[in-house]
Amino acid sequence: EYPDATATDPTIVPFGPQEGESLSNCSTKFLERIRDWCVNKDALPQTVDVIKLLLVERKKAECRVPTHPPKDESTGDVPRAIVEAQQDEIQFPDEESK
Numbered sequence: 001e002y003p004d005a006t007a008t009d010p011t012i013v014p015f016g017p018q019e020g021e022s023l024s025n026c027s028t029k030f031l032e033r034i035r036d037w038c039v040n041k042d043a044l045p046q047t048v049d050v051i052k053l054l055l056v057e058r059k060k061a062e063c064r065v066p067t068h069p070p071k072d073e074s075t076g077d078v079p080r081a082i083v084e085a086q087q088d089e090i091q092f093p094d095e096e097s098k
Helices: 023-041 044-064 080-086
Strands: none
Touching: 023 044
16 A cells, blocks of 8 residues: 555645536646646646646546535535535635534
8 A cells, every 4th residue: 555645745636526616627736737847847848748748637537526415414415515516617615514
């Protein structure tokens, strides 16, 4: 079993949307990461490879997103964060609603 590199290396971001996060927000984070990486490393040639990799990984992430949102068994309601994620908009959920 391998240790989770994301825990020790802050420059590594896990691919795919995190819980309750929309795909567009996830993509925005990656684009910001690429921009920072280019500025810091001055490595534009490799950036093309990184973007290709991200596009492949994004496709994989889109395939993993459930088409039918899971319902909360106790109430039968679809969690709000999942509904928002399906609208594919950048959402910043307010803390009180959790």
